[in-house]
Every structure is written in structure tokens, then in C-alpha cells.
Amino acid sequence: MFKSLALVALATISPSALCAPITSRDIPFGQVITTCTTPNTIALTFDDGPSSYTPQLLDLLGEYKVRATFFVLGEASQSNPRIIQRIRQEGHQVGSHTFDHTSLPTLSYDQIVQEMTSLESVLQSTMGDIPTYMRPPYFDVNDLTLQVMSDLGYHVITASIDTKDYNHNSPDLISQSYDKFVTELNNGGNLCLAHDTKEQTVVSLAKMMLDETKSRGLTVTTVGDCLGDPEASWYRSSR
DSSP, X not given: OOOOHHHHHHHHOOGGGTTSOOOGGGSOSSSEEOSOOSTTEEEEEEESOOOTTHHHHHHHHHHHTOOOEEEEOHHHHHHOHHHHHHHHHTTOEEEEOOSSOOOGGGSOHHHHHHHHHHHHHHHHHHHSSEESEEOOGGGOOOHHHHHHHHHHXXXXXXXXXXXXXXXXXXXXXXXXXXXXXXXXXXXXXXXXXXETTOXXXXXXXXXXXXXXXXHTTOEEEOHHHHTTOOGGGXXXXXX
């Protein structure tokens, strides 16, 4: 088990240091993170994949020369190892979304560990290492969930922009997700949730979001980047 050194550090930090720029050591394990800290960045994140739509999304991200974060599930990762490998090869970030998308507060300590380590085993065999970033299904957490994530050494990521694209997965509705994206971007959001399992997200919404961020001069990047975390810290070699 990994101890959260960042949590200990936060408990002893001096008041004069509270406004200091964030560094990789400041990013806590087992605490919910909702926003980016690097100025002028936005993190686009995609949950529940990989899916048959993911390669098309990767093509689009490549055209725009931007990187994103993919919070993946167990069975989808088992079924699509080459897509996982492509995600990594093209410089994107892979994070954990648990093995089977169970609401973690409904589980015991050992069951939560099993959710995380089962996916770790899949990713270890596919890409050679395991993530240090995770997103809890439904954003559901409680004290026990966060304790497990601290013990396992996971940064817990939610979002400050939620497109709700799963409610608008049709050509005549997807603009509602774009409108929600723009509204929450205007309100200061900079960590965006969407799904690469939804056709309209891949064929329509993603491009609209990329065009909007480009028009604002924002840098689209991974969660790790937007938190100022060196890429070497996004993964660990093994459990």
C-alpha cells in the first residue's frame, strides 16, 4: 500500500506557502480534484472506453495536435488492448475508472481495492504500467473510498465541466451538451467530462469543444499536464 505523503505535507505546510505555485509533490492522493491549476489550460477527459469510436476521436485529437485523458474501464480495456496502446503511443493519458463502474461507496474496503487492482492487472499487461490517476464512477466517493485511494496512491479526479453527453447522444440534441460546455467554461470550469463511448460526442461534440477552446486561446491537454504534474508521475511500474 502507498502512503499519501502529500497529505502529511499539507498538514504541516506554512501559511506563507499557501499561494506558492503547485508542484507535483503538492498534488494529493485520496483527495477530490475538480479543476486544473496551470493557467490557460483545459483538460478534456473521456470516460468509459475504450470503444469502437475511440480511434476516430484519436484521429481528431491528432489533427488538432492536442492531448487528452482517457479514464478507462476493465472489460473495455480487455477487449481493446490495441486502442489502449495507441492512446499511450500518441501521448495521451490513461487513468482508471475502476474495473466495472460500480459506485464505490457501496463497497467494502477490500472490494474497492479489488475494483482498482483488477483494472491495474489489465493495464499492466497491456501497457506495462499502471495509472496514478482515477475517476470515481458517478463522482461517488465517501471517506472510505478516499482512504483506499490514498492507500493505493491515486489522485482522485472529478470535473468542473460536465457535458452530460450521455443525455444528448443524437444529432438533434448534442448541441445541448455543447451549450453546457460553453456555459461552464464561461463560469471558470477547466476540467471537462465527456464519453468516448457516445457516437455524437466523437463525431460532433469533440470538434465543437476543440474549436471553442482554440478560439479562446486555451491549451487543451491532459489532466496531469493541467495540474503541473510531470508525465513520469502519471504511472507507476507495478503494485
